[in-house]
Amino acid sequence: MTQSSPPSLPPAKFGIVDLFAGPGGLDIAAAILKDEGVESIGVEWDDATRATRAAAGLLTTEVKDVAALGPCDPSVIEATVLTGGPPCQSFSVAGSRKGHKALDDVLRLATRLADHDDEAAFDVAWKEVKAETDAMSDDRTGFVLQPLRWIMEAKLKRRRPYEVVVLEQVPTVLPVWKHFVGILRRTGYAAEAHVLHSEDFGVPQTRRRAVLIAQFDPGNEHRKVRFPEATHQRYRKGAERLPLTHDHLDGSLFRASRSGGDVEPWVSMGDALRATRTTDFLMVSNYGSGGDPKNRGRRESGEPAPTITGKVRRNRLYHLRRDESGEVLIRPEDELDRLSSQEAGLLQSFPAEYPWRSTDVPQQIGNAIPPRLSLHILSMALLREPPQEKWYTLLKEWRPQASLLSATPPTAVQRSAPQASPSVSSSAPVRPRTGAPAKSSAK
Numbered sequence: 001m002t003q004s005s006p007p008s009l010p011p012a013k014f015g016i017v018d019l020f021a022g023p024g025g026l027d028i029a030a031a032i033l034k035d036e037g038v039e040s041i042g043v044e045w046d047d048a049t050r051a052t053r054a055a056a057g058l059l060t061t062e063v064k065d066v067a068a069l070g071p072c073d074p075s076v077i078e079a080t081v082l083t084g085g086p087p088c089q090s091f092s093v094a095g096s097r098k099g100h101k102a103l104d105d106v107l108r109l110a111t112r113l114a115d116h117d118d119e120a121a122f123d124v125a126w127k128e129v130k131a132e133t134d135a136m137s138d139d140r141t142g143f144v145l146q147p148l149r150w151i152m153e154a155k156l157k158r159r160r161p162y163e164v165v166v167l168e169q170v171p172t173v174l175p176v177w178k179h180f181v182g183i184l185r186r187t188g189y190a191a192e193a194h195v196l197h198s199e200d201f202g203v204p205q206t207r208r209r210a211v212l213i214a215q216f217d218p219g220n221e222h223r224k225v226r227f228p229e230a231t232h233q234r235y236r237k238g239a240e241r242l243p244l245t246h247d248h249l250d251g252s253l254f255r256a257s258r259s260g261g262d263v264e265p266w267v268s269m270g271d272a273l274r275a276t277r278t279t280d281f282l283m284v285s286n287y288g289s290g291g292d293p294k295n296r297g298r299r300e301s302g303e304p305a306p307t308i309t310g311k312v313r314r315n316r317l318y319h320l321r322r323d324e325s326g327e328v329l330i331r332p333e334d335e336l337d338r339l340s341s342q343e344a345g346l347l348q349s350f351p352a353e354y355p356w357r358s359t360d361v362p363q364q365i366g367n368a369i370p371p372r373l374s375l376h377i378l379s380m381a382l383l384r385e386p387p388q389e390k391w392y393t394l395l396k397e398w399r400p401q402a403s404l405l406s407a408t409p410p411t412a413v414q415r416s417a418p419q420a421s422p423s424v425s426s427s428a429p430v431r432p433r434t435g436a437p438a439k440s441s442a443k
Contacts (some may be wrong), residue, residue, distance in 0.1 A: 006062040008075040013037030014164070014382045017076040019066050019084030020044070021145060023052040023364040026166075028350070029057070029374035032394050036383060040083075041067060041076060048358030056400050057356035064148050071154035071162075081382065082150055083166040085369060086143040088173050102141045107179050109133065113148055114183040119156040144169075144176055148183070152375055155187065165214040166370055166381050171195050174210040183211065188218040192225040196373065200230035202264070202392070203306040203349045203370045204272035213381045226384055228376035233266045235304050241265045263433035270301035272346045277301065279319060281336060282328060298328070305347045312368035314346045341365065349373070352396040371395060 006206040011016050014037055019024055030040035043066050044050050053060050061075045066086075110127045116122040119276040126149060133142025144223025147167055149351060149363060157160040165184070167177060184191040191214035213225050233242050242265035269283065285297035285306045297306055302319055305415035319334040339347075341361045345354050348365055349372035356364065379387040 006075060007041065007059050008061075009041040009059065010039055011078050012039035012080075014039070014081050015079045016040035016081040017071075017079035017150075018042040018168050019150065020086050021053070021058075021060070022142070022368045023049050024058045025348070025368035025371050026374040026378070027058045028354075028373045028398065029378055030373075032375060032376060032383075032391050032398070038378070038382065041079075043076075046360075048053060048360050049364050050237045051357035053353065054383050055357050060270050061108055064335045066143075071150055071158045077158065078285070081163060081164045081166070082154070082162040083168075084147045085168045086146055087140050087214070088144055097423050098215055098383060100136065103175060104135075105132075105136070105141060106144055106176055109142075109145060110148055110176070110179055110183060115186060116152065116156065119153075122152055123336045132292065134441045144173070148180060151184070157301070161188065161216050163216050164381050165189065165191075165212065166377060167212040168377070170304070171208045171210050177210055177212040181214070182423070184214045185221040188216055188221060190221050190223045191215075191218045192227065194227055196377075197230075198267050198349075198370050198373050199235045200232055200263075201228060201373050201376045202232045202267050203304075203372050204267040204269055205308055205347050205370065206235050207307045207348075207373075208368065209373065209382075211377060213377070215381070225355065228380045229386070230263055230369040231386075232234065232264045233377075235266050241268070255293070266304050268302045269299065269347060272305075272349075273301075273343055275352070276340070276343060277336075282318045282320045282330070284316045284318070284330070286311050300328075308344055308347050308358075308366055310363035312366055313338055313362050315339065323398060349395070351395060351396060353399040355400050367439070377399065406435055 009017060011204060014033075016027075016030055017037065017132040018030075018040055021027060024042065027040045027042050030038045039059075041061060042053060043061050043064070044053060045064045045066075050060055061069065062072075063069050063073070063075070066084075066242045068424075071077065071079070094246075106180045109132065112125050112129055113122070116125060129145065130142070133139060133145065136142070147165070151162060167180070174193060174195060181191040181193050185344060191212065193210065193212040195208050195210050198205055198209065211227070213227065215225060217223065219403070242263070244265060270277065270280065281301045282300075283299045283305065285299070286309075299306055306315075315338065317336040317338060318330055319336065320331040321331070321334060323329055342352060344356075344362060344365045345356065346352060348364070348368055350368070351371075372392070373396065375387045375391055379391075
């Protein structure tokens with residue numbers, strides 16, 4: 001029997017290699033843009049996450065480790081675009097001494113990788129940098145340098161720079177992206193980095209992401225790089241939701257902005273979960289408590305969800321009730337079933353039919369970049385224009401092919417008594433020091 005060849009990215013106008021790809025928050029957006037000449041392939045370490053990607057029909061490299069691949073590898077050599085959200089746990093906790101030390105180390109080591117004119121000099125620098133990061137007590141510190149290695153090797157070894165680079169992570173990574181901007185400008189890229197709010201783009205969740213967009217444009221490195229502009233209202237605690245500006249007779253969930261620069265109201269949890277939650281509800285978040293359950297964050301169904309993390313199953317839901325003075329009542333008898341995997345995915349703007357796999361689904365969902373936000377980012381980075389309205393409908397109505405669904409049994413949708421999300425089996429393979437792990441939960 002002829003052995004099948006390993007998966008590889010086909011030639012495309014915009015061929016994306018997505019590092020630390022996760023379950024496909026960016027790749028499913030790329031699939032929506034297929035008619036614009038977009039193809040993507042992801043590099044992902046975690047087997048459970050790879051199973052979800054396979055069920056969704058997303059292309060994934062056979063080699064799991066970002067550090068074991070490079071721009072010249074046959075599976076990704078056709079890529080014209082580099083994207084990625086490297087793990088950042090080692091320096092993402094604001095205010096910690098170790099976090100500040102790790103951040104300083106990354107900025108210093110990134111500088112050592114910059115401004116090399118030939119591959120031999122870069123190889124020497126990378127060998128020294130890798131030796132130092134491998135020796136660190138938290139070897140994850142070096143993961144954020146992997147995209148920079150890929151960028152430099154594409155230019156110096158492949159002799160064909162990436163035309164576009166998109167990097168994203170939690171807001172505490174913004175200083176790293178700002179430092180990368182300076183390096184990339186000296187390498188021939190127009191580049192900028194900003195923090196984006198997911199609810200600004202119709203995601204039914206408040207989530208901030210530090211985003212870097214770079215476009216190879218020698219001689220014009222200091223020109224302005226266009227970032228997505230808000231289409232929806234920013235959420236602020238206590239703020240009133242804007243009234244709808246027009247009726248959506250097609251029942252579409254995600255509303256396009258009006259002409260003239262106005263924005264639509266934020267998309268609420270109730271909007272996103274209307275198929276499964278028919279009455280108003282209150283979500284009590286597992287976060288924001290400072291250790292005191294009485295201080296846990298609360299959101300009503302008419303508001304966006306708080307940031308969806310890998311612990312999303314710990315959030316409690318209650319029928320929304322108020323006393324005579326209008327204060328919200330929380331009673332044990334009013335507690336509802338906790339969010340299912342499908343519902344948590346919808347709050348991340350994944351399609352309702354997304355085929356989540358394995359036992360760590362909450363972690364996969366929490367780690368992902370919202371696909372709808374990815375649509376906005378990719379459209380501006382690649383096409384330099386806002387998304388077309390039809391793409392929102394395509395994302396909402398996306399379904400995996402029937403043949404893919406039959407390959408792996410679906411994840412059970414938990415609608416029974418509340419319980420914590422199950423953990424991954426301890427028999428999972430040990431991650432190598434140079435490996436590319438599943439992305440950490442957003443903070």
